[in-house]
Amino acid sequence: MGRLGRRPRGETGTGPGALPKAIAALSRALPGGPSPETFRRAKFDLPEAVAELWSLLFSLLWLIHQEDKVSPRDLPDALEGQIRFVKWVLRCHGYGRQHFYQLPEVGSHGSCELLLAFSWLLAYLSLPEQFLFLRCVHQGDGVWISSCKDLARCPVPLALGPKGRVDIRYIQWLLGKLRFHWRNLYESQQEQCTLLNKIHLYTRGCHPDQSIGHLSVPETEILRFPESSKQLLQELESENSCLEAFLEWKHMELVYWQWMVSKCSQRLPRPPELSTAKRKEIQEAVGYELTTLDQDCGVKRHPCGLQRLVFRKAREPNNSGAQSVTKIIQLLKREEASLERTLRRLQEECQQELAILAHGLEGVIWIPPPYPRR
Numbered sequence: 046m047g048r049l050g051r052r053p054r055g056e057t058g059t060g061p062g063a064l065p066k067a068i069a070a071l072s073r074a075l076p077g078g079p080s081p082e083t084f085r086r087a088k089f090d091l092p093e094a095v096a097e098l099w100s101l102l103f104s105l106l107w108l109i110h111q112e113d114k115v116s117p118r119d120l121p122d123a124l125e126g127q128i129r130f131v132k133w134v135l136r137c138h139g140y141g142r143q144h145f146y147q148l149p150e151v152g153s154h155g156s157c158e159l160l161l162a163f164s165w166l167l168a169y170l171s172l173p174e175q176f177l178f179l180r181c182v183h184q185g186d187g188v189w190i191s192s193c194k195d196l197a198r199c200p201v202p203l204a205l206g207p208k209g210r211v212d213i214r215y216i217q218w219l220l221g222k223l224r225f226h227w228r229n230l231y232e233s234q235q236e237q238c239t240l241l242n243k244i245h246l247y248t249r250g251c252h253p254d255q256s257i258g259h260l261s262v263p264e265t266e267i268l269r270f271p272e273s274s275k276q277l278l279q280e281l282e283s284e285n286s287c288l289e290a291f292l293e294w295k296h297m298e299l300v301y302w303q304w305m306v307s308k309c310s311q312r313l314p315r316p317p318e319l320s321t322a323k324r325k326e327i328q329e330a331v332g333y334e335l336t337t338l339d340q341d342c343g344v345k346r347h348p349c350g351l352q353r354l355v356f357r358k359a360r361e362p363n364n365s366g367a368q369s370v371t372k373i374i375q376l377l378k379r380e381e382a383s384l385e386r387t388l389r390r391l392q393e394e395c396q397q398e399l400a401i402l403a404h405g406l407e408g409v410i411w412i413p414p415p416y417p418r419r
Contacts, residue, residue: 074176077101086156099128100124106135108176142158182277182284245356252264
């Protein structure tokens with residue numbers, strides 16, 4: 046018999062030790078990942094894994110949403126504060142398991158429920174991909190470009206006056222503070238662009254890649270201080286190890302999901318039965334979204350994410366630019382129509398809710414407010 050060859054890349058192991066290897070790869074791909082023993086305890090809903098899973102969810106969501114903008118002393122130390130933060134973020138993302146939100150804030154039980162929430166986040170937010178991107182070493186002068194809608198919006202706490210009313214002076218103060226911060230941000234961006242332009246002009250022709258042609262600020266700092274290249278080498282080695290862990294996890298990912306389906310499927314409640322009107326409403330909403338997506342597929346969108354700034358000379362406009370402007374205008378018109386339909390739907394829902402509230406008040410005549418027709 047010949048020697049056994051290496052396993053093909055697309056094939057995953059299904060032996061007894063495949064699951065611990067998959068969980069170990071996942072732990073290396075995530076910052077502060079749990080051990081396979083924690084997952085085993087959570088499978089049997091043991092209370093010993095509750096505190097570690099709550100801490101894991103909190104640390105992952107905090108890194109994603111805060112991005113180290115808050116000092117470590119501002120982190121909630123108590124387990125109750127971490128649990129409240131995790132529940133709030135998951136609710137904002139649309140996690141619909143009511144059993145999860147009913148878990149006590151003392152962290153006494155619910156490890157299997159936490160394992161389900163962690164797996165949902167793993168698939169919904171693509172956690173390994175996000176942390177792989179956060180750990181990337183960027184040597185260029187980057188700028189964030191985003192044409193996507195921000196679905197996770199943080200609510201602003203409003204100061205309530207007597208009888209639960211909002212003080213209009215507080216709102217005016219918030220608007221003034223917001224304008225002040227926008228003005229400071231704009232001025233700082235203008236100053237940063239001026240400095241970047243000077244560096245890019247001064248270092249033109251120094252970059253080995255002719256498509257870039259100039260050096261960035263980190264590359265210029267390396268030339269000025271060669272000893273900083275050791276730190277860059279360490280960062281690249283750390284990024285390389287993270288990439289190896291990510292590739293190993295992607296190779297073993299199917300094993301994890303097969304285990305989750307086989308072991309935790311009994312924890313899921315059949316979904317409630319929907320009425321005919323509700324089904325029709327959902328079908329219409331899904332059909333509208335699919336139609337919008339089909340229309341947007343024909344329009345070339347700008348790339349999202351972190352892009353490197355490259356100095357280019359101004360060129361004369363050509364016909365291709367006019368065509369792209371026309372496509373953008375068409376895209377904006379479709380987006381405007383979509384927002385108008387959403388506005389009308391929300392107005393109708395508000396009218397219905399107000400009518401229901403008005404029927405409960407004695408001696409009140411309900412007159413719906415007139416909305417402008419477009």
